[in-house]
């Protein structure tokens with residue numbers, strides 16, 4: 001493929017903040033982040049009751065990333081991520097009922113109960129999964145970018161992956177092609193500081209992950225992933241860059257996961273104090289709540305009302321997921337192949 | 344209104360645990376995210392966080408209580424959380440109802456696998472050997488530790504093998520004994536570290552490369568096959584590669600298609616590799632020690648659902664030959680072949696069949712490449728009937744190979760067409776009921792054995 005012509009550029013290392021958010025935006029962000037938090041708390045509870053099986057990776061602590069980035073997406077832009085996917089699906093607008101019902105393995109789940117926590121998809125929400133193999137989504141997402149470039153549709157692929165995933169070889173093979181062919185891709189590294197029990201320092205020779213595109217000439221920026229507005233601002237620039245034909249952009253979101261890697265992680269590799277300190281001082285939801293209250297855009301009662309509304313949605317989703325029927329046994333053999341069109 | 348806090352499951356296989364510590368007392372106010380208790384299983388200690396806000400109204404299970412069943416109420420909260428009460432504990436979890444197989448979960452590891460009717464002495468184990476009850480997990484660890492003590496060129500590398508002590512705790516204490524130079528935590532970069540391992544083996548070391556599970560070895564399979572398996576041949580015998588690739592293989596519980604695959608047939612297809620898949624702890628230890636000593640690349644397939652099971656292991660330097668099957672139960676009417684976890688299912692099926700007057704001979708393949716077909720042929724020449732059992736897919740599988748060898752070498756002895764029991768020909772589904780349908784089961788083995796006996 002010929003290298004597409006492009007404007008000259010320099011690697012950005014910091015993105016300045018403008019004021020692109022309204023009161024309504026902020027209230028929406030608050031509601032969506034809270035929905036993810038409450039949803040995940042409930043998922044953890046259902047797991048503890050044996051209603052959810054296998055691996056279940058919660059997004060608690062990282063909500064500002066999915067929500068802030070979602071706000072810069074345009075209709076038709078694609079999203080793809082790994083197994084820590086519940087928050088992204090809710091942010092994409094998937095119905096909490098279908099997500100929770102997939103977690104409990106029911107026919108009404110997003111993947112008819114066949115995929116579970118790590119493997120969910122929604123073509124209507126332009127959500128391409130939900131992938132269990134660390135790093136695989138980076139090449140797949142770059143391929144979504146290739147499909148956009150090929151059909152010249154003006155869409156951008158948003159590709160999420162963890163700090164641990166940044167060490168997989170296919171990430172760099174993808175980076176090279178994305179830049180070489182100026183593919184419209186925004187790479188979002190969710191740096192929550194740990195890959196299972198391994199901290200970034202113990203796994204990565206270069207710990208500033210936004211620099212990982214330097215040898216491919218891909219610009220990158222470090223972002224406070226606990227601040228939904230900062231996420232949005234950075235996302236706007238990155239998406240604009242990708243959409244205008246300048247090629248990929250890397251955003252390193254500094255964040256933290258509050259819970260264990262999955263439900264069965266005893267988390268001995270970090271201290272309770274470390275977790276509590278982040279919770280107390282950097283929590284993305286508390287942060288936004290404070291911002292809303294000090295700006296006078298919402299009082300405690302208004303926020304409580306949002307909380308009550310969100311709790312109701314989550315309780316409804318949990319009840320639905322608990323009582324919905326399992327897939328029909330005949331579903332075991334469906335969706336392995338598509339019918340070949342009659343000649 | 345009040346809400347019950349229930350004993351949580353920490354893993355798909357946990358059934359009960361110890362309530363190690365309470366962090367709250369009656370009257371304390373808690374909010375979502377607060378640690379309220381610590382619970383323990385044989386694998387881990389975990390903190391229980393409050394999901395709802397409220398005030399602790401009652402502590403229902405005292406600190407130190409052991410064997411607390413999952414889903415039993417352990418405390419009661421009053422307050423805001425009551426707006427979204429936890430779903431009733433009386434609802435049975437579907438996972439428990441549809442547990443995919445009768446294999447005892449880790450928490451109940453002591454539950455015995457049914458003893459075969461005739462217990463056979465292994466000719467490799469001296470009659471006076473002292474036997475020690477050991478889990479498969481610890482037998483594997485002991486094998487690595489002993490070989491590392493014996494040979495300074497042996498080292499272990501993989502994801503979470505050192506500080507975390509292994510994702511499944513198989514490498515427990517190895518970092519402490521051998522240090523960070525010989526027990527190496529890698530980044531998540533399977534293709535890279537498998538290649539480094541192969542290169543280090545070419546350089547004269549004896550690496551043990553752990554894959555967190557064999558599903559992730561797919562990232563590395565090029566180095567395993569194109570480099571490890573073929574280089575001796577391509578170099579006219581000059582370049583050696585003494586390396587073990589090990590880790591759990593096959594279906595775990597409810598982890599769906601990308602994390603539940605049996606790769607036995609994939610690797611067993613490749614000349615230049617040896618492929619071992621033990622069932623019990625003694626074989627796990629004896630064969631892993633042999634694999635580490637072997638001058639060739641060895642694929643060592645473990646099974647997550649077997650790690651917690653206890654078996655007797657001979658004390659001392661217990662090494663078994665690679666390439667020898669084992670008759671686990673003597674019978675005359677039908678031969679059942681199996682490897683890895685499926686051996687347990689085949690033994691259970693044999694017990695069930697015995698009740699109907701069918702005595703099955705159960706052969707544990709133990710090594711898939713080279714396949715010990717003499718042991719299979721000897722058995723089939725006696726029973727005249729064959730059912731192969733495997734966890735993987737049927738087409739082009741281990742069973743296909745076993746049946747082909749029998750047809751080639753013992754066709755005239757067969758009284759019925761052989762049958763294969765295996766996973767249904769679909770990717771592993773997540774839903775509990777579909778997963779149970781997809782997996783090979785004791786019932787499926789019994790039905791196949793009856794069919795070849797025309798019963």
Ligand SMILES: Cc1ncc(C[n+]2csc(CCOP(=O)(O)OP(=O)(O)O)c2C)c(N)n1
Pocket residue numbers: 084132133134135161162163164165166190192194195196261502531533555559562
């Ligand atoms: C290829 C591959 N190797 C290993 C694993 C096991 N595994 C699952 S998640 C994970 C850690 C990933 O950490 P990171 O990329 O930082 O994402 P996070 O879990 O923090 O969101 C590992 C090792 C896997 N799923 N796929």
Ligand SMILES: [Mg+2]
Pocket residue numbers: 162163164190191192193194195196
């Ligand atoms: Mg991480």
